[in-house]
Amino acid sequence: MALGNAPAQPDLGRRCRFELPAGVEAVPRARRMTRDRLLGWALCDETRDLAALVVSELVTNAVVHTASRRIVCELHDDDTADLVRIAVIDEGCGPDRPAPHPARDAGEDHGRGLLLVQALCRSWGAQEAGLGLEVWAHLPRTAVQEVG
Numbered sequence: 351m352a353l354g355n356a357p358a359q360p361d362l363g364r365r366c367r368f369e370l371p372a373g374v375e376a377v378p379r380a381r382r383m384t385r386d387r388l389l390g391w392a393l394c395d396e397t398r399d400l401a402a403l404v405v406s407e408l409v410t411n412a413v414v415h416t417a418s419r420r421i422v423c424e425l426h427d428d429d430t431a432d433l434v435r436i437a438v439i440d441e442g443c444g445p446d447r448p449a450p451h452p453a454r455d456a457g458e459d460h461g462r463g464l465l466l467v468q469a470l471c472r473s474w475g476a477q478e479a480g481l482g483l484e485v486w487a488h489l490p491r492t493a494v495q496e497v498g
Contacts, residue, residue, distance in 0.1 A: 364391050364427035370409075372418040372440070380409045380423050384436075391427050393434065394492055400470055401425070401434055404487050407463035408438035411485070416440040418482065433472060433488045442482035 366387045370376040381402045388398040405423060412421045418441035426435040467474050467487055474487040 364425075366425040367422065369420050369422050372413050372416070372421045374413065376413055376421055377406055377409050380405045380421075380438075384423070384425060387425055388427075388434070393427065397434060397489060397491060400489055401436060404436050404467055404470060404489065405438070407467050408436065408485050408487070411463055412438055412440035412483075416482065417443045427491065429491065432491050434491055435486060435488055437484050437486040439479045439484045440482040442480070 368380075368383055370379055384405045385398050385402045388401055393401075409421055409423065412418055420441065422439040424435070424437040424439070428435060464474075471487040471489055474485070476483050476485045478484075
């Protein structure tokens with residue numbers, strides 16, 4: 351069948367979805383895949399860097415605080431709303447899965463990830479996704495210019 355005869359597909363905007371095994375290797379892979387995708391979408395360096403940081407924090411939380419076997423990351427470039435939507439979906443801690451990683455020492459430097467996400471993003475939140483959780487964040491598509 352010739353490509354010219356294929357029916358037109360609706361424009362769903364720029365979207366990407368990728369799945370990773372839930373382990374420490376997921377964090378750098380998610381960060382790299384996010385940067386690569388946003389580079390392909392020609393978003394500015396600052397937006398790519400912020401998105402990679404937000405993805406790192408959300409994936410880290412999913413790895414550390416759930417018993418997920420896999421983690422799904424979704425990216426959506428919504429130019430009509432002038433934002434990039436990031437979502438990380440975990441599998442939660444179902445009854446047939448082992449408990450999440452044990453809590454760390456109270457003196458350890460951790461627990462600031464969502465505060466960072468809140469500071470960097472226009473908005474963020476979480477909602478149930480099956481047995482797990484979908485944590486999402488909205489970043490501006492373009493860097494804010496300083497007024498001088």
